Amino acid sequence: MMRLIVYTLVFVFTLSFSSCARHVVVAQPTTVTVVKKLPRQYKVVRVRGKRYYFFNGRHYRKTRNGYVVVKL
Numbered sequence: 001m002m003r004l005i006v007y008t009l010v011f012v013f014t015l016s017f018s019s020c021a022r023h024v025v026v027a028q029p030t031t032v033t034v035v036k037k038l039p040r041q042y043k044v045v046r047v048r049g050k051r052y053y054f055f056n057g058r059h060y061r062k063t064r065n066g067y068v069v070v071k072l
Contacts, residue, residue, distance in 0.1 A: 033069040035060065047072055 042055040053060040053067060060067035 034063070034066045035069070036066040038067055 038053055038055055038060060042053045042060075045052050045054045045059070047059070051062075052070070052072070053062065059070050059072050061070045
């Protein structure tokens with residue numbers, strides 16, 4: 001009976017150190033396109049309550065350094 005308790009405790013202790021995660025994916029940052037000044041033909045659009053600038057099929061977000069292309 002004592003062996004069964006010891007084996008059970010060892011088994012539970014071993015399981016506590018094993019991880020369920022077998023594969024970790026680290027996403028590489030994508031390239032960031034910054035435009036200093038938008039052309040005059042841009043349109044201001046609201047998407048999910050946030051303000052974006054739309055021109056030539058792309059959405060831009062205003063930052064301190066200029067306008068950044070974003071994927072919506």
